[in-house]
Amino acid sequence: MPPTEDPHVLPPFAPARAAAIRTQLGLTLGQVAWALTAYCGSPVHPSLVEAWEAGTAVPENAHVKALAAALWCSPVDLVGEAATLAQCRTVAGLTVNETAAALGITRGQWEDAERRNRWQGTPAQTDALLRTLCPPPACFVAACGKSAQLRVLLREAVTTWWPNYIGPLTRIVPLDAAVLRHALEHLHLTYQQMEGATGGPPRQAAEAEARATDFLERIDLYLWHHIRQAVNPARPTS
Template sequence: MSHPPFSPDRARAARQRIGLAPEQVVAAMGQLGVHRSVTAVLAWETGAMTPSEAELFALADALWCPTPELMARLPRSLREHRLARQFSAERLAERIGMDADAYARAERDHRWSGTDRQTLGLADALGLAPDELLRVIRRAGDLDDLLRHAVEGRWKQHTTSLARLVPAPEPRVAQVLRALHQEYARFNERYMGHLVARNDNARLRELATERAEWLHGLPDRFLDLVGHRAGPPT
């Protein structure tokens, strides 16, 4: 599983705000059962490394700050809402009475497949209001489908739908879709170039795997770019 969203600057600021030395953070995390070195804490604060989910939870507790503060954004996806409440995927699945593998697939594939009872349990565990719950579980599948159609075809015609779904300003969504469409086109160009050149099958399989991984991470990348305020994507 990929590392959770994390802000080195927020982590460093949180530690300095309460006046803890890195050694004290390590000691506090150790009391929570997560034993890491001072080097690891400093690497997180400089961005050289990113904490795992368990490390993020322990770090937030050690720094006496909400987990979303270290994530540097409000939760948007199902996984981010889970992280904000400091649930592991396995513990949340058990809490709502859902098979752990089925829950993991829901996060991985951005498609909610829970029963009504499991959905109500999810809302209770994550503290989601009805409208927020619907936004999280409905957006997952719709977002994935719309984005795939956008990058594989004519992205402009999906701009309004995606802007309403996220929600986000249409000009920003258009900028992001154009950039993602170009990235996907480059994957196809590289693949076709190797195919025409009759390169070995191993390289073609490697390119196909890269493209599949890119498509798998497309929803998260889209949300990151739409929420980025420093300027248009490059």
Template sequence: MCRVSPPPPFDALAARRLREALGMTHAHVAHGMWAAYGLRVAPGTVAAWERGEAVPSAGELPALAGALWCAPGELLAAPTTLREHRLARGLADADVARRIGMDLASYRRAERTGDWPGDERQEALLGEVLELRPAELFRLTGRAERLARLLHGAVTTRWQAYSRPVAALVAMDRERTDTALERLHGGYQARMVASLSWGEGGGATAAQDAGRRFLAELVDRFWAELPP
């Protein structure tokens, strides 16, 4: 049975604003999609996209972007998956697979399952092709979970013990990662001291909640604490 890919995270409001800024009607957009891309779409369909009642398919999105003189990414909400990042760049899966040196079947499986099968070189190329920030690349290739486990140990025990494995995982200079680890450790320990100083009152509960939120945000906080 053939699996149908979910639609891209379409930004209906952005599509309407772009069309209106160009002084185009829905019929103009539909004609542009047909003239330049050979896709026949009814003006009513374009209007439905803008109302959020329907979304363009992965094949219709580039044509719509072309008709509106914008990049496909300008018509998408913030991408969260590997497939969504690819669509935001207006790339076909075959193009990405070729540019990172991965067979197409493996790349498609990575998009479908979220399990990244590539090596370090392919991962680095993926980041370049899709213009991913380090934090995004880590999450999309499954390393964010490993980093979160290391960071949890670093802030709750001695951060120095996690210096080398964290630096190796993120492939960065230890001086930079050590600075981030020390800051994270200090921030978490300060929250724990605050919870103890409040005793059993409501202040203690608030401080403990702050500590739990801190742990839940460790990976994002790590990237934010890295010195330039």
């Protein structure tokens, strides 16, 4: 599907953020529903707003835009972390043309990058991408096609001498070495604790081994979770 100039190609809706903003404003579900009805031109019941906040229903992009207006905030305040290059552009509030110009590439090149969610720019263009769009680390690594390489490095790091892997990881993940060092040390200790529990009684050992295996299988997800918590622990994420 080709990229679009629609500025509301948003990341996934974050129910907890919407609920938190409404609560901070002191608005009731009914008041928000009334405002939404005015913006949308069709009836919106308070139960629908409640379902959005509970995560049992997902608003369409048009409804997210209307909800943002009702809550006096930006649509970006109501969504989660960007997972694609197109979503990063949306969060940055840029058009396709503006993004291409900022990165020093053609419109067609950026459209192709969005369509495939794959980034293959030069070092200078990559620096511009990081400055302009500020992609979340997980999004950037995936767009560069290095998720598999990252998992390999992380598994080796937590099962061996983790400090040796700080350098290789900084060449993949666009984060300060100190942040990666703290995260990697945490993952290493977590895995070592799991490994230590495999020496207990058979049933407990089997459960510990299963947890350790699952940890290694999804270790990149644990890395991103730890980094998000470390960078912004107070912000609602769902």
